[in-house]
Amino acid sequence: MRPFRFLIAAIFLMSAVSTALGSAYNARPKLVVIIVIDQFRGDYLERYRDQFSDGGFRLFLDRGAYFSNCNYDYANTRTAPGHATLLTGTYTSGHGIVANEWWDPEKKKLVTSVEDDATKLVGPAAGIGASPHNLMTDTLGDELKLATNAKARVFAVSLKDRAAVLPAGFGGDGAYWIDPKSGAWITSTYYRSELPDWVRNFNESHRAEKYWNREWKDSDGKLLGSTAPRNGADGHPASFYEVVGSTPFANDYQLEFAKELVLYEKLGTGAATDLLVVSLSANDILGHQVGPDSPQMHSMALELDRSLAEFFNFLGHQIGMANVWLALSADHGVSPLPEFARTLRLPAANLDARSLHDQINASLSKKLGEKADYVVDLDYPMAWLNEKAFAGHKEADAENDAGEAMLQVGFAGYFTKARLAHGDVPPTEMGLRYAHSYSPEGGWYVIGIPKPFQVGITKGTDHATPFSYDTHVPLAFYGLAFQTGIYRNHAEPIDLVATLASLLGINAPAQATGRVLTEALTPQRHSAGEPPAQHSTERGAAQPGGTP
Numbered sequence: 001m002r003p004f005r006f007l008i009a010a011i012f013l014m015s016a017v018s019t020a021l022g023s024a025y026n027a028r029p030k031l032v033v034i035i036v037i038d039q040f041r042g043d044y045l046e047r048y049r050d051q052f053s054d055g056g057f058r059l060f061l062d063r064g065a066y067f068s069n070c071n072y073d074y075a076n077t078r079t080a081p082g083h084a085t086l087l088t089g090t091y092t093s094g095h096g097i098v099a100n101e102w103w104d105p106e107k108k109k110l111v112t113s114v115e116d117d118a119t120k121l122v123g124p125a126a127g128i129g130a131s132p133h134n135l136m137t138d139t140l141g142d143e144l145k146l147a148t149n150a151k152a153r154v155f156a157v158s159l160k161d162r163a164a165v166l167p168a169g170f171g172g173d174g175a176y177w178i179d180p181k182s183g184a185w186i187t188s189t190y191y192r193s194e195l196p197d198w199v200r201n202f203n204e205s206h207r208a209e210k211y212w213n214r215e216w217k218d219s220d221g222k223l224l225g226s227t228a229p230r231n232g233a234d235g236h237p238a239s240f241y242e243v244v245g246s247t248p249f250a251n252d253y254q255l256e257f258a259k260e261l262v263l264y265e266k267l268g269t270g271a272a273t274d275l276l277v278v279s280l281s282a283n284d285i286l287g288h289q290v291g292p293d294s295p296q297m298h299s300m301a302l303e304l305d306r307s308l309a310e311f312f313n314f315l316g317h318q319i320g321m322a323n324v325w326l327a328l329s330a331d332h333g334v335s336p337l338p339e340f341a342r343t344l345r346l347p348a349a350n351l352d353a354r355s356l357h358d359q360i361n362a363s364l365s366k367k368l369g370e371k372a373d374y375v376v377d378l379d380y381p382m383a384w385l386n387e388k389a390f391a392g393h394k395e396a397d398a399e400n401d402a403g404e405a406m407l408q409v410g411f412a413g414y415f416t417k418a419r420l421a422h423g424d425v426p427p428t429e430m431g432l433r434y435a436h437s438y439s440p441e442g443g444w445y446v447i448g449i450p451k452p453f454q455v456g457i458t459k460g461t462d463h464a465t466p467f468s469y470d471t472h473v474p475l476a477f478y479g480l481a482f483q484t485g486i487y488r489n490h491a492e493p494i495d496l497v498a499t500l501a502s503l504l505g506i507n508a509p510a511q512a513t514g515r516v517l518t519e520a521l522t523p524q525r526h527s528a529g530e531p532p533a534q535h536s537t538e539r540g541a542a543q544p545g546g547t548p
């Protein structure tokens with residue numbers, strides 16, 4: 001063959017190969033968007049279903065695959081562990097994130113789950129930056145990167161650093177969160193040394209300002225709140241995070257930023273599937289104050305429904321919904337407001353963690369014969385111990401002593417870090433939840449078992465228990481790969497990335513233990529590569545239980 005003909009043949013062959021790869025890849029979406037709503041309890045979607053509009057939550061409920069019985073199978077239902085769990089597909093025992101902050105025995109101070117002394121904040125803020133350096137495993141975004149020679153692009157946004165940094169994984173192209181005071185978007189030198197132009201322009205055009213001085217009314221025109229500037233508890237002007245952050249306007253602000261990110265980073269237009277995680281923080285900030293059954297949280301759910309409909313509409317215009325898969329979940333739920341639960345004669349209570357902390361230390365001081373702050377922090381129901389104060393004691397003994405002192409102040413039980421490290425839990429459902437809560441990170445600690453409906457704050461409500469009000473969250477998908485239905489069988493937040501990774505044809509994150517939710521996949525996805533007999537039984541085991 002003459003060189004010229006050979007060249008033509010080679011070009012023809014190469015283009016045939018790339019077309020074949022292209023068509024195989026067309027089965028996958030251009031963009032996956034995971035919406036995580038902070039403190040959005042699993043029962044809200046059913047409670048307000050008939051009041052939602054067409055294109056928001058009902059996109060999942062009417063035209064998607066919705067798992068109504070999704071629960072975290074661990075006890076430490078906080079924001080950082082929840083976000084780590086959702087994107088790594090494993091619990092704290094696999095990803096290491098046990099709390100939002102913990103005691104660092106070397107630095108002798110509390111550190112947050114993402115603060116990283118090797119980094120600095122980037123943007124109109126100063127201070128220590130953040131990175132996923134405490135994660136013990138990788139995320140869905142990291143696996144997408146590995147599988148596509150880093151062509152996939154991965155971003156996460158939230159008002160809170162932990163809720164952006166952990167979902168973006170190690171290889172994320174960007175994680176953005178806000179400076180609490182001003183509301184300006186910032187990041188960390190872990191990702192880049194300066195803000196991209198589009199973020200700087202966003203901040204400089206004072207987009208945060210239009211969310212101040214607004215009134216929040218329900219559908220009957222009743223005033224539910226306002227973002228007029230006010231002073232905080234310390235007498236100083238309250239921050240954007242506090243004032244705007246606890247209203248539906250904060251969700252709009254975040255989605256406004258997410259839209260710009262999609263446009264300027266050209267998500268969904270590259271050669272590989274891109275990933276965007278949007279973690280909406282406002283529901284949690286407000287929910288702690290007013291509780292899940294308040295008219296404010298009701299309105300918040302309806303307002304968010306409207307905002308999401310607008311965002312999905314934008315994605316449809318920009319990328320086309322045939323090219324997008326959506327997933328929806330939450331990092332944890334929340335306990336009923338004790339004040340309200342008590343009116344129904346439930347054994348609910350607001351406990352004073354500060355006073356419990358003092359009582360535990362007094363009891364330990366008496367037992368050990370020396371006055372000291374043995375417990376340095378009671379992040380109810382977790383107690384962080386000061387190893388130095390226990391000088392001469394073994395970890396297991398120190399933690400046992402602290403646990404016994406916790407029983408005396410009303411905890412229903414406790415697990416020590418030393419016991420959890422050895423997998424020493426009873427063979428019960430609850431035992432497993434605590435085994436899943438173990439992390440080798442941080443210093444010595446004890447996880448107290450609270451009594452149901454008791455929270456460790458004197459006002460408002462909280463989460464961080466293994467009870468259903470904290471573990472029950474939505475899990476829903478929308479996109480061509482999913483079989484419409486309401487699935488009432490068992491599901492867990494760790495199933496989210498297991499399912500998406502399987503559909504994308506990539507590895508699940510290294511420590512992922514979730515299940516592929518095969519019952520919710522369209523028949524052709526479901527059957528790909530599986531013998532027919534196997535999937536007919538699986539389908540029989542879990543039929544969609546609801547309306548289309």
Ligand SMILES: [Zn+2]
Pocket residue numbers: 039079284288463
């Ligand atoms: Zn919270």
